[in-house]
Amino acid sequence: MTSSETPQSKPEIPPISKRRQQRIREIQDLFDSGLKVSEISELFGISERQVRRDKEDGKAFDRALSKAVDQAEVLGREIRSYEQALRMEWRAYRTATNPFVKVACMRNIIALKEKYIKFLQGAGLIEKVADQLKIIDIPYEKKPVREAALDLVKLINEAEDAEPTE
């Protein structure tokens, strides 16, 4: 069973009163900020043993919370937002009439795909990702491809000329 098929359940939080839960969080924060057990004990007016017990219960509390995170749901939400952004850019590319806007949309699409693939790699959903997306293996033997590439070169050269120089 994959994590996405795990039925939604409430986190298994140890049976601790809300007041103590609050104290545990505060003690965790104080530990993180560098206070010693003796100092925390003095601060809350509890024994050092109790401070150590609270610290251990805090860890169990954290573990319970992490179990509540549905990884598949988080990943799915990110994937959906990438897909949506890509759809929007493709739509903008198709409907654009200005060639400069078309080039800008194509650049956005390439940038977006690059990030998307890196995200999928980071999530372990795909094994290998190129460091940089490059236009390779273009079938130049096909005349329409060459014509389109020449049009793009012309646009790039014109755009380079149009860029203001410092």
Place this chain on the structure above:
Amino acid sequence: MTLQLADIEPGDLKHGLLEHYRREGFDGAEELLKFIESFWKLRVPRSHVCPEHTPPAAYIVDSFFEVIQDSVCWANRGGGKTLLGALATWLDTVFKKECATKILGGSLEQSKKMYQHLTGGGDGWGLATDDFRYLIQGEMLAAQTTLANKSNINILTASSKSVRGPHPQKLKLDEIDEFDDKIYEAAMLIPKTKKGIKAGIQIYSTMHKAYGLMNRVITEAAQSGYKIYKWCVFDVMEKCVGRECSICELWEDCQGRALDADGFYSIENAISEKRKVSRDTWLCEMLCFQPSQEGLIYKEFDMALHVV
């Protein structure tokens, strides 16, 4: 989500195309002209404006595909002869293996212009852009530019020394009205067919002198086997849009032809130049009509009538 613009890597795209064409060549005239327009932002005029003239694009295409061996480009001042000569040379050098070209200029200044069209110095167009740099071996010098495919270019000023030496396949002579007759004769023996590339002589010039070398070359063109490519200011003129023909100062010569033009020559410049020069100079230098008789002792002198 914030989007960042990524580079398309234009260098990779251009490199890929360039390598394809170096390997496979061009699929016809249209593709060659499109390549020129895309890579160099140079639209070579294609429209047949004057019925008796040839569009400059025809010269570039015929030269590259070696439809002709020897040719003369007789064109107006500022008609792009030197630029097109540099372009034809650069195309041969980049896309043909072991193609050697020698360019002789009528003057040091003329040779310099040709070189600047390749390098981009001065007012030159700059055909050897960064996209082609990886092909150039060593430094790009006027005296010798060599490419990775063993093609090379020599740009020299016409002299008795420069017409001696190696025999390249291509010889280009720029502004031959400035040439000495003997140097011209010696230059004719320079080009030789080699490595599957046809030998060819290409001449670019206006006709300044009534009985100059260019006049002789044109007169003897048919006999010498030269094809004449002739274009005037109207053949390279920008398209005329929104001007009233009836009040236009060019109407006398134009007769509405500029409406079909697709070139680069500014109409304003043409009008301004027409105002400044004599009718003879205008006809000779800009419309390629007849050699100017200015400077001769008797303007009415006619070789056929007055020489027995």
